[in-house]
Amino acid sequence: MDYRLVCTSCGEKYDRDSGRFRCSCGGILEVKYDYSTLRLPKRFREETPSHQKYLPLFPVKKLVSLGEGGSDLIKAKSIGWPLKNVDLFLKIETENPTRTFKDRGSSVEIAKAKELGFGHVxxxxTGNMGLSLAAYAKRAGMECTVFISRSGNRKKIEKIRKAGAKLVLVNGDFNKCLSxxxxxARRRNVFVCGDYHYRKEGQKSVGFEIIDQLGRVPDYIFVQAGNATLLAAIFKALDEYKRIGFIKRLPRLVAVQSMQCDPLIRAFKKKREIKYVAPETEADAIAVGFPTFGFEGLNALRKTGGDAIAVHDRSILWTSQKLAKHMGIKSELGGAAGLAGFLEIYGDDMKRFDGKTVVAIITGNNED
Ligand SMILES: [Zn+2]
Structure with missing residues (x-):
């Protein structure tokens, strides 16, 4: 499909192969497609859901793949909580090659870096991104440097080192690592990856798969938010399926963060812009004080009539323990936050979900 890169802040347009990761104004870029140029295979709808299936909806010619995507969507019967009159499905992203949804984004980002001729990314x-990128860079024969907080998760730092990436330990939180x-990247000829427009494109496949696997539009999708890239990506995927005519309505998207780091939730509830919050959550995968895709995330909630909830770290821990005990699904804290958000709202107001279909995404499992 034809596309251009457009700044979400000032509207400046860039050539598709400019290799830019931000606008000159500092704004985040968006891949804007010309949907009239979309060509899908005749039997697209019948094809088994897989990340590869959605290649015509990505901004690359070919993916760099380690077998990501196509994760199970499992119906939850019991998670230590009575589930009455609600169909709850869990999207098990821990099945991906490096055990997180990040692999979907890495397959597109690394493919783009390769297309543009870069040899270093x-x-x-906060851990999972670095792990995923290191694996995909290795697959493509590229050098990979990961910036991570010195006080980050020790196990994840060690795994990234073992995956063959160069590590730079930063004194400060995620946003310091980002700068x-x-x-x-600006000083050297290095392609910067992470929560930018190409990754967001790759992560759309979570949204496409949910629709294709369920065979219908769910009523709610609960998504945990760190940088809010997954939330923005799922919204874009659903919007694209609606444009193409595959679905007629959008599910309500619900963002979940830890009470110990909830800049997005505060902005949504107070109807104001996002302000930095110093992360104090133990759920390191969502410990982001100022979400890169925060504005797009809020937009996704508003445009789908969605909601937002902050849950205590203790309730996220409880959820991940119940998930392991009752369904045999292992998840790190950040990975279970979306489900924790659903259980909290459901516990307060079961009637709201009467006869509804709900999807929660189990995003990662790299803390063991
Ligand atoms: Zn701009």
């Missing part, structure tokens, strides 16, 4: 990470990675 870098990213800022460091972007400066590094």
């Amino acid at each position: 870098c990213c800022a990470s 460091a990675a972007e400066q590094f």
Whole structure:
């Protein structure tokens, strides 16, 4: 499909192969397609859901793949909570090659870096991003440098080192790592990866798969938010399926964050712009004080008549324990936050979900 890169802040347009990761104004870029140029295979709807299936809806010619996507969508019967009159489905993203949804984004980002002729990529990470990028860079024969907080998750840092990436330990939180990675990329000829427009495109396949696997539009999708890229990506995927005519309505999207780091939720509830919050959550995968895709995330909630909830770290921990005990699904804290958000709202107001179909995404499992 034809596309251009457009700044979401000032509207400046860039050539599709400019290799830019931000607008000159500092704004986030968006891949704007010309949907009249979309060509889907005749039997597209019948094809088994897989990340590869959605290639015509990505901004690359070919994916760099480690077998990502096509994760199970499982109906939850019991998670230590009586589920009455509601169909709850869990999208198990921990089945991906590096155990998180990040692999979908990495397959597109690394493919784009390769198309543009880069041999070195870098990213800022709280752990899972770095792990995924390191694996995909290795697959493509590229050098990979990961910027991570010195106080980050020790196990994840060790895994990234073992995956063959160069590590730069930063004194500060995720947003400090982000500035460091972007400066590094500007100084050298390095393609900066992470929560930018190409990754968001790759992560759309979570949204496409939910629709294709369910065979209908769910009423709610609960998504945990760190940088809110997955939330923005799912919204874009659903919007594209609606444009193409595959679905007629959008599900309500619900963002979930930890009470110990909830800049997006505060902005949504107070109807104001996003302000930085110092992350204090143990759920490191969503410990982001100022979400890169925060504005797009809020937009996704508003445009779908969605909602937002902050849950305590204790309730996220409880949820991940119940998930392991009752369904045999292992998840790290950040990975279970979306489900924790659903259980909290459901516990307060079961009637709201009477006869409804709800999807929660189990995003990652890299803390063991
Ligand atoms: Zn701009």
